[in-house]
Amino acid sequence: xxxxxxxxxxxxxxxxxxxxxxxxxxxxFYRHASQSGKNINKILDFGCNxxxxxxxxxxxxxxxxxxxxxxxxxxxREIPNNIYxxxxxxxxxxxxxxxxxxxxxxxxVVEHIPFLQFIDYMKSFSRILNKGGLILLxxxxxxxxxxxxxxxxxxxxxxxxxxxxxxxxxxxLLKTGFEDIEIxxxxxxxxxxxxxxxxxxxxxxxxxxxKNRM
Numbered sequence: 720x721x722x723x724x725x726x727x728x729x730x731x732x733x734x735x736x737x738x739x740x741x742x743x744x745x746x747x748f749y750r751h752a753s754q755s756g757k758n759i760n761k762i763l764d765f766g767c768n769x770x771x772x773x774x775x776x777x778x779x780x781x782x783x784x785x786x787x788x789x790x791x792x793x794x795x796r797e798i799p800n801n802i803y804x805x806x807x808x809x810x811x812x813x814x815x816x817x818x819x820x821x822x823x824x825x826x827x828v829v830e831h832i833p834f835l836q837f838i839d840y841m842k843s844f845s846r847i848l849n850k851g852g853l854i855l856l857x858x859x860x861x862x863x864x865x866x867x868x869x870x871x872x873x874x875x876x877x878x879x880x881x882x883x884x885x886x887x888x889x890x891x892l893l894k895t896g897f898e899d900i901e902i903x904x905x906x907x908x909x910x911x912x913x914x915x916x917x918x919x920x921x922x923x924x925x926x927x928x929x930k931n932r933m
Contacts, residue, residue, distance in 0.1 A: 725880075726810055729831055730791050732878035735768050740907055741826065745775035747905070747914075748824045748855050751928050753779075755853055759821045760784060763814075763847070765840075766828030767806075770798035776824075777802055786817065814843050822853040827924065829858035829888070830879040837881055838895065845896030848931040854897060857905045857926045858883065864920045873923075885925050897929035 735741075752759045760783060764773050767787035776785055787803035789795050790810050798806065807814070823844050832840060844854055859873040860866075861882050866873060874882060883891070885902050892900055903914035904922035912921060919925070 722810070725831075725833065726790055728878040728880075730793065732831075732876060735827065736771075736794070738827070741771045742775050743909075744826045744857060744905065745772040745824070746779065747909075747926065748772075748826070749776060749779040751855055751903075751926075752822045752824075752853055755928075755930075757821060757851060757853060759853075761819060761821050762786065763788065763817065763820050763823045764803070765823055765825040765844075766790075766831070767795075767798070767803070769794045770802045772824070772826055773802040774799065786820075788814070814840075814847060817847045819849055820847050820852060821849055822855065823848060825854075825856045827857055827859070829856055830873075830882050832881055834881050838891065841891060841895035845931050845933050848933075850931060850933060852931045853928060854892070854931065855926065855928050856888070857924050858888065860885070860906075860919070860922050860925045862920055863923050865923060867920070885919075885927065888927055892927065892929045896931060896933045898932040900927065900929040902927050 762783055763786045765788050767773055767789050770787060773785060773787055785803050786805045788807040788809050792808055792810055795806055795808055859882060861884050889900050903926040904916060905926040906923035908921045
């Protein structure tokens, strides 16, 4: 899949703009980041879409320096004013001039990035994060009960080109410069069961949190 095909596939997938869990996901992101003991002053919202998550981060902390980045230009143009201090169009620019970031948040984005490109991004994330900085990712759980029961739209969605289970994603994080990895349940099931229910298959997605060791 070339870059234009990737942009088109993601542009055609519109559920991210109506996802009813987005606000809760970003509140959980911020809670995990703020409870880490790290000073969180600069955040990269990677895959920021139309800025719905950024709006939540602004509500949580109006003083943070917030960078939004996405590959779909049309969605970047829909971002309200005064949400992000900087917006990066990933269809034309990279992250080369981004640095000294305290946390990178990426909600339901991993699955949209081809594997080799994802590896490159992970290496970039390790470079631009401060030592001990946090990365917080959510992505669909391919081992969820719903997927096993045949509700496998997560696997068949044309924009989902990189579905990884939690052990494999943890291995990728370890190999690209991260440590102290924690994995939590994510998605609507957390409204009932919280993030640490022992039967992990109840979760439609999972949240992985790690520290940059570089």
